[in-house]
Amino acid sequence: MTVLVTGASGTLGSAVVPRLTKDGYQVRPTSRTARPGWVAADLRTGAGLTEAVRGVDAIVHLASSPGRPQKTDVEGTRLLLAAAAEAGVRRVVYVSIAGIDRVPYRYYQAKLDTEAVVRASGVPFTILRATQFHPFAEMLLSLLSKLGPLIIDPGWQLQPVAIEDVADRIADLLAVPPAGETTEFGGPEVLGGVEAAKSWLAARGSRRPVWAVRLPGKMSRGIRAGGLTSTAPETGTIAWRDYLAAKY
Template sequence: MTGASGVLGSAVVPRLEEDGHDVRRTSRHPRAGWVKADLATGQGLVEAVDGVEAVVHLASATKQYRKAGEVDVAGTRRLVTAAERAGLAHVVLVSIVGIDRIPFGYYRSKLAAEKVLQASQVPWSILRATQFPQLVDERFLPLASRLGVLVTDPGITVQLVDPRDVAGRIGELLAGGPSYRVENFGGPEVQTLDEIVRSWLRATGRHRPVISLRLPGKMLRAMREGALTTTDQPTGIRTWEAYLAERYAPVQDSQA
């Protein structure tokens, strides 16, 4: 598995182990019992796929979007080439809902990575997930709230999905074999960004004025048109509110 150290990988590894899989984890960093592999250079990829039946490909330049060409596109090509040569039975790639509708450089690379896999000789399945609560809670909202106020566009809707639910779907895809389909997988509810922001402020005990504005640009317009959401079934079951309760229960309790 690539990306085993990430937010999603940390949920997928235990799920697959529960299903009885022997999971080989890769990382760019040396870790006992893991294979050291780097998609940007190709280092370690042959060893990573040697003797495995399937690859769950989660690694991505999520922390440095400008490297997505090297990591997501060229890196997926390197991985897929290694998988072809090793005669793998299945590669499952995790991608993002709406990448074909939202004009954003990182999303273009995710779409190109999908096409690399689809054009390969390796049997494949692609699962496009919506955003994880951790992305919003740990990256976007702390960054956005640095300004002292939180600006949200009330027209933007999101459908946050818990990585444990995505992990469950990945387990099912592995069990079902290559689907040769691009499947969308979202969370249990569609919410406005406004609702997300206000419940996050409540749960974290932060106090920031919230300014609701219709924000400009094609990317945000696509998000207002629902590009980050899906009507596809099945969906995850764990809600954003449940995530907040699990993560911030001590903050809420101490203020009670």
């Protein structure tokens, strides 16, 4: 089976490409710029998409642009799947984010709109909503510590998941017929904001203080309500502390 992987150079794509290659798929990674062994295709303009999907059996669609989601995610996916339908691509696995229908955020709304494009495309699909990746949780904690102390809402609920576990789940979904539905996948544990912050600082050997502050706004309220967690029975195996121990 030939599998086109969009966003192949990104955080998740860098794990998905070798995982699918290991399983024996003929992987066709894409990039906006030409590179050896890759296909050049640009979701923002549609350039190269017809050539990219030619002869492809399946697409694993990972490409995303939080800074320009309407152009890249929504309209880019529309262009990609129109080309895929024309080429007779038999399935697409689209990776989205758990909680985008529960936590108000502009980027999340764009992901919801992109899911709607996938459902209406005519290409058989499975949508996988994953909880936040470990590196994203780290980036968030780093941003919250810019002022010195790490300021975090003690009511936040986080369920970080390992990139490798998500890559494995994608491979599992690709190995079965497309379900035509949305499925979720999260990390093996739900952490409170303060717990996540303190364990991160300890792993890095930092004595920076943690200030527990109830943060305002609808987005923060949604995270406190567990909007970014998942109750799906399928979970990853690599816990937050395992990730930190391996990294630091």
